[in-house]
Amino acid sequence: MTMRLNRLTIYGFGKFHDRTFHLTKGFNALLGPNEAGKSTLTQFISAILFGFPTKKHPALRYEPLDGSRFGGEIAFTLSGTDYLVSRVDGPRGGKVTLRNTTLDLTLPAATLAQLLAPVDAQLFAHVYAINEPQLGTVFAASKQELIDRLRHVGAVGSDFWLRQAQLLENSAEDLYKPQGRKPTLNQLLQEHQVLTDKLNKANTSYTTYWELRQRQQHLQAQQTDLQRQLAVHRQIANQYDQQLALWPVYQQWVTLGDATDRPVSGFQQNDAAALERLTNQVTATVATLKDDQDQLATLQEQAQLPPLFQDYLLVTAQVDPLIAQLPEMTIAAREQYRLQTEQADFQRRASSIEQQYAQGGQMPRVFSLATTQRVHELTSNLTLATQKRRRLQQQLNQLNEQYRQQQPTRQQRQNPLADKQIGWLAAGLVVLVGSMFLPATIFKLAGAMLGVAVGYYGVFIVDSSTPASRQQQSLAEDIRDVQAQLREGSHEINQLTSQLDDIGDAHGLGEIPVVQWAAAQEAIVEWDRLTQRIEAADAQLTTATTALTDFKTAVQRALPAVTTDFPALTAQLQELQATRQRLQAQESDVTASAVRLKRDQVAVDQAQHAVTTFLQTRNLRSTDAFYQQYQQIREQGNRASQRTALAQQIGKQPLAALQQVTSHEALAQQTTTAAGQVVTLQHQLDTATAQLATTAGQLAHLTASGTQATLRQRLANLETQMQDVTQAWLVDRLVSQWIAATLAAASGDRLPQIVKMASQFYGKLTENRYTEIELTPATLRVRRMDGDWRSVSQLSRGTAEQLDLAVKLAFAVVMAQQVAMPVVIDDGFVNFDAQRREAAYRLLASISADIQVILFTADTTVADGLTTENLIRLTD
Template sequence: MYLNRLTIYGFGHFHDRTFDLTPGLNYLLGANEAGKSTLTQFITAIFFGFPTKKHPALRYEPLDGSRLGGEIAFTQGDVAYVVSRVAGPHGGKVTLRDVTHDLALPAATLARLLAPVDAQLFTSVYAMNEPRLGTVFSASKQELIDRLRHVGAVGSDFWLQQAHQLDQQAEAQYKPQGRNPQLNQQLREHRELTAKLAKADAAYDTYWQLLQDQQTLRQTQQATQQALAQQRAVTAQLTQQAALWATYTEWRRLGAADQAPVSGFAPEDATQLEQLRSHLTASTQTLTQEQQQLKQLQQAAQLPPLFQAYLPVAGQVDPLLTQLPAIAQAAQDQQRLVASQRDLEARATALEQQYAIDGQMPRPFSLATTQQVAALQDRLTVASQKRRRLQQELNQLNEQFQRQQPNRRQQRNPLADKQIVWLAIGLVVLVGSLLLPGTLFKLVGALLGVAIGYYGVFLVDSSTPASRELETLTADIRDSQAQLREGGQLVDDLNNQLDAIASAHGLGDLPVAQWSAAQGAIGEWEHLTRQLETTGTQVAKAQQTVTTYLAQLTQALPVLAGADWATVSPQLTQLQTLKQSLATQAGDLATTTDRLKSAQAAVDAAQQALTTFLSTRNLRSVEAFYQRYQAQRERTNRQQQRAALAEQLGDNLAALQQFSDHTALTDQLAQAQAQQAATQQQLDQTTTRLATLAGQLAHLTASGTQATLRQKLANLETQMRATTQDWLVKRLTSQWIAATLAAASGDRLPQIVAQASNYYGKLTENRYTEIELTATTLRVRRHDGEWREVSQLSRGTAEQLDLAVKLAFAVVMNQQVAMPLVIDDGFVNFDAHRRQAAYALLAEISHTLQVIFLTADTTVEQLTAGKVLRLSE
C-alpha cells in the first residue's frame, strides 16, 4: 500500500490543503509548529478513527471552526481507493470508494483492507517519532514476538488475550514463591493440619479422661443449679413478704378504725344542696337586673335637639322617613356604579393605549375578512417554509458544485483534443483514395475517409464524466434559483394583500401575528364603551334621586341644611329609633314592674327550699353540712384503701397472717438466705472445676480432634487435587496457544533480527554489528566483540536500535502488511553522520515501502533521493 494524496478539510490549523505523495520516499519539510505532528495524527485518524472527546488533545479540532475531517487517496494491489472521514459518532463518519472500478464500498471494508494492522500496531511500528523510539529502553523479545503473532496469524489478538487471561488465572492459583494464590494457601494449610494431627495423636488418652471428668461435673452442676433455683424461689417469696410487712400492718390498722356509715350525707345529697344554692344565686341576680332596668326607664326623659325640631313638622317628615330605605339603597347603588364606571374607564383606556393609532381604535374584521386573513397567513407560512427549504437545497448544491470543480485536465477529454487530427486524417484518406486505380478502391477509400472525419467531428465527445456531473449540478442550481424567485414573488404578493387589509381596517404597523389578539381587544373595547354609557345613565339617575330627597328634607327640617347624605342618614335613623322607643316606653315600665315581682317571689321560694334541706338533717348552716359530709367521705376512703391493700398483698395476705410478728418473718428469711448462699458456693466450685477442665481440653484440642483433623485433611487434599488439575489445564492451554501462534508466525523472527542487525550496522557506521534478543530484553554486539545492554547505550544510539528493529519488521512483514512508514522528526537525537546514514537507509527501503518523513531539517533539500514538499506553502 502507498498513499497518493492527503486532502484536509479541517484538522488542527490545516484547512482546505492537499499534499500529493509519491510511492517512494517523501520529505515534508516544515519548521516547528508547521504541522508535522498534525499530519501524522491526521493519517492515523483517517484510517483508524478520531479519538473521543475525552482526549481533546488528540482530536485536533479545526482552529478556524471548519469541518473536521479529510480524505486519503491510496493504492493497494493495483486498485486505487479514496477514504474520507468526517466528524461523527464511533470515530467519525467513513466513506470508502473504489476509484479503479468506480464503486462505493461499505465503511467496514476499510478495516479489512488495513488488516491485520490496527491503530495500536500502526502507532507502535509504522508511525514513529522521537518519544516512541525511546521505548526501546523497555523493549523485550516478547513484545516483538507478540507483534509478529498479531501480523502473521489471523485472529491472534483474541487468542493472545485468552492466553494472557489463562496465565493470570493460573498465577492466581499457584506461584512457586507466592503466598496469596489458592494452591499456595492450600499447601500451607496442609502443613499446619498435619502438625496439628500429630499433636492430637500424642494427647489422646489424657483427652478421654478429661472428657469423662467433665461429663460427671456437668451432671453435678445441673443438679446443683436445680436446687439453687428452688432455694432462690423460697428466698424470693420470703423477701417479698418481708417487703410487704408494712403494707400488711397498714391493712390491719384500717380495719380496726372502721365505723358504721350515716345516711343523708351521700354525694347525691351534696349535689342536691349545690343545685339549691345555684337556684338561689340565679334568682337573686335576676332580681338585681330587673331593679336596674326599672331605674334606667325612669331616668330616660330628656330629648335630643333634632327630635324637638321634628315634633312641630312631624306630618311633613314622616312621609320622608318612610322613603328612607329606598333612598339609602339609591345612595349605595350610586357609589357602586361610580366605582364600576372608574373600572370600565381604566380598562377602555388601557386598550386604547395598546391598540389605538392617532387616538382612533382599529375597525373590527368581518367574518369574510377573518377567513381571508387566516387563509393568507396559512399560504404565507407554507410559502416561507418552501422558500427556506429551497434556499437550503441551493446552498447544498453550491457546496457540492464547489467540491466537484474539476481541474483543467479533467475538464477536457484527451480524445476531444485530437478532433482536428481525425478530420485531417479523413481528408488525407479521401484525397488519397482518388489517386487509387479502380473505381471500387476509390469508392472504398472515399467512404473510409468520410467515416474517419465523421468519427472525429461528431462521435468524439469533448466532455468528461466530471464535466457532465457539473453540468447536471449547474442545471439543478438554476432550477432551484428559479423556484426561489417564484417563491419570493409569492411571499411578496401575500404580504401586499395583508398590508392592504391592515390599511383598510386601521391596523397600522401592527404585526400580523397580533391581529387575532387585536380583534378580541377591539370587541372588548366596544363592549366597554356601551357599558360606560349605560352606567353613566344609571349614576345620573341615582344621584338625582338622592339630591331631590335631600332638598325635600331640608325644606321640612332647616336644621339639616347644607349636610350631605353621609351626615343626614345616621341622624334620620336615630330620629326614627327614638320615635319608636318613646311609643313603647309606657308599656316597658309596666312590664318591668311585673318581672320584678316575679323575681322577688323566686328568691323567697329558693331560700325556703334551702332552709328545709338543712332542717331535715338537724343542721343550721351549709358549713355544718359539709363538715359532716367530709367525715363521711373519709370513712369511705379508708374502706377503699383497705380493699386496695388487700388486693396488693394478694396471696401473700394469708401467708403473712401466719406470722405473729415481724421478727418471726425475718428469722425464717435469714435461714433461707444462708441455705441459698451455701448452694451457690457449691455451684461456683463446680463451675470453676469445669472451667479448668475446659482450658485443659482446649489446650489439648487447640488443633482440633483427631477425627475432625483427619476429615479436614482429607477435604483439603481433595481440593488441592482439583486446584492442581485446573492449574495444569490453564497453564498447558496457554502454552499450547503460544506454541500454535509461534508456528503460525513461521521463521520471521530470525529474519527480522538479521535484517535489523544489517540496518543497525549501517546506522552506526558499523560500530555495532549484531543484535540479539534475550528472554527479557535486547542487547547488541560492538565491532570489537563486546556485548552491550540497551540501558548502556546513549539515547541516540538506543533510538537508532529501535529504528533498525522497526524498519526490519516493516520490510520483512511487507508481504503480509504493506503499510507506509510515517516518521515525525525521529532523528533529532542523531548526530550529523548518523542522520545522513539514516536518510540513506530510508532511500534504500523506499524501493520496497513508501516512506513519509516529516522533518524540520533543511538538509533534506540537498538529497538526491525523494520528493520534498514544504508544509508552509
C-alpha cells in the first residue's frame, strides 16, 4: 500500500494563487529563502487532505492575500489508482470534491478519510509533517510521555486510548491510595470510624438530652418575645432620637417663618432681563457708530494701487476679455482633473482584466449571439451526456455483478428433460403404432393423436436450455446493449468537447476552462467598454488641456508678471477685477458711510431714551438703584425657598410631631425614658440568650456526635457511598490496566522493528557517535560509541532533534504497508551542523525508495551537492 503526491494546484492559499507544483515518486526538494512559501505549502498539503482550520485560528488558515478563491487540489496515487481531491472554502473544514481519475468516477467526500485512514490530521502533524519546532518538543516531553509517544508509533490510533488510560488511572488514584489521606475512599474510611465512636457515645445520654431540649424550647420562646418588645421600643427610641437631632433644623424653620414678605411689582426677574436688553442695545448701537466712523476714515485714506494693477491699467483691452473667460477656464480645469482621475481608473481596471485573460498580449474576442447560444447548447448537451454516461456506467456495473452472481452451477447446466427427448419420441411412436391395432376407428384416431402429442412434446416442448442459462443470456444481451450505449455516449462527449475546443480556439479562449467562459465574456465586454471610454476621455482631456494652455499663454503675454500656476493665476485675475470694482465704488461708499453715521446716531439716542423711560416708571434715577432693589426682592424669595427646603429636610411626619413638642427639655426627657426601656429589655434578652447558649452548649456536648437516629442514618449513607466509590475505583483500575495491556499487545510486534530501525537511522545521522536506542519501562536513553548511555536531557538540542527525526522516519518506513503517507519536512534541520545535515539528506534519499519524501528547505547546498529526482525553486 503506497501513496505519493503527483501535483499540487493552488487556487488561492497564503501568498500563492494560480500556481502548480509537479512532484515525483522519490525525493523531491523545494528550495527557497525565507518567506518563499515553504511553510505555506506544508500547511496547504495538510489543509487539502484533512481540512481547513476553523476561523478561530486565522493564522493557520492561510487565506489568500489577494482575495482569490480560497483552496486548491492535489493529485495523488494510492495503491496504483489515481485520485484528484479538491477543497475550497466552506463549512466543516471546506467543501471537498474527490474523483477517481483512473476510472473517471466522482466519489463521495467521505471516501477521502477512508482512503487516508488510519492517518488523520493529528497523526500527520505529529509524525509525517516534520519541522524544527516539532523536533524540539522532545526536550519538553517527560519520560512517560516519550514512552506513550513510541507506543503511538507502534500502535496506530492509540493516542486516544493512552489518554483514556491515564485519565482512568488518575481517577482511580483520586478515589483511593493505600497510604493516602486525601483520596475520597480514604477520607470515607476515616469518617466511618468517627461516626461509629459518636454513635456509641450517644447511646449513653438519651434522658438528659430530652430534658435539655424542653428547657431550650422554653428559652427560645422567651427570647422571641423579648426580641419583639425590644424592636418596638427601639423604634420609639429612634423616633425620639430623630426628633432631638432635627430640633435645630426645626428652630431655623420656625425663625424663617416669622419674617413677613410684602410683594413689590416692577422688580422681578423679567424686569431685570428687560433692563439688561435695553443696556445691551445702547452698547451695540454705540459700537456700530464707532465702526462706521472708522470705516469712513479708512475709505478716505485709501489711494495707493498695487504694482500688478498698475500694469493691468496699460493692457485692460487685452486682459478684460481674458478675465471674462475665467469662469469657463475654471470649469475646464476641474474637467481636466476629473478626466485624468477617470482615465487612470479606466486604465487600471482594463489592465486588471488584461492580466487575467490576455494570452500572449492579445485579449480574447467576444461571442456573437449565435455563438453564445451554440456554447450554451453544447455545454448543456455535454452535461446531459456526462450524466447519462455515469448512469449507464452504474447500470453496467450492476448488470456485471448480476451476471457474475448468475453463473450457473454444473447441475443447473444440465436439463434432465432434454436428456429424455429421444425417450419421449420413442414413446410417441409406440403409442401411434399401437393405436393401429385397436378395434374401433375412434380408438385408433384417439391413440394416433395421443402418440403425435407425446412425440411433439418430446421434440418441441422440452427445451435443452435451463432457466438459469436463459436468464444469463438475457443479462449478457443487456450488458452488450449498455456497452453499446456507453460507446455512443463517449463518442458524443468527444464530439461535444471537440466542438467547444474549436469555439474556444477561434475566440482566443483555448487556455480558459469552459465553466469560466461566461465570466470571461463579461470581462471582455467590460474591457471593450473601458477601452472606448479611455479613448473618449483622452480626446476630451486633450481639448481641455489645450484650452487651459492657450488661456495661460495669452494672460502671460499680456501680463508677464503673473504666475504660471492656474489656481494662483485665477486668484491674481480675480484680485485685479475686485480692485477695479472697488475703485469705481469708492466714491459711493463714502456717501453711504456718511448716511449710516446719521442713522447710527439716531439709534443711540433712541436706545438711551428707552433706558431712561424704564427707570422713571419705577421712580429710579440709575440702573444701580434698580439692581439694589432687585437684590432685596431676591433675598426675600431665597428665605422662602430655604424654609421650604428645611421642611422637606425634616419630613412631613417628623415636622408634624415636632410641632406638638412644647420644649427641647421635654423632648430630651422623653428620649431618655425610651432609651432606658430599651436598655432594660436588652439586658433581659442578653440574660435569656446566655441561658439559651448554656443549654445549647450542654446539648452540643451530649450530641457532639449527633442523635442516635441521625448517626445511624449517616452511618448507613456513608457505607452506601463507600460501596459506590469502591466499585468506581475497581472499574477505573481494571479498565486502565486492560487498555495498557491491549496497547502493549497491539504495538508489541512493530515496536521492536521501529526501535531497531531508529537506532540504525540515528547512527547514520550522528556519524555513528550514537549506535543504539533503548526503551525501558521507565525511561528512554541512547548509547554512545564508547558504550556510555545518555538520557534525552543530556543531549544537545540538535542531537535530541536528530533522535526524534530518526524515530519518526523509522515509523514511516516500518508502517509503510499499513500507513501510506509521504514524509513532508519544512526546514527541520536548522539546528544540525553541516555534516549531520548532509547525513540527514543522504538518509532521506535512501528511504525515498520506499516512501515519497518532500523537503522544503532554504539550504542552497541541496541544489549543488544532492541528487534528487525533482528540484523545484520556489522563487522561479
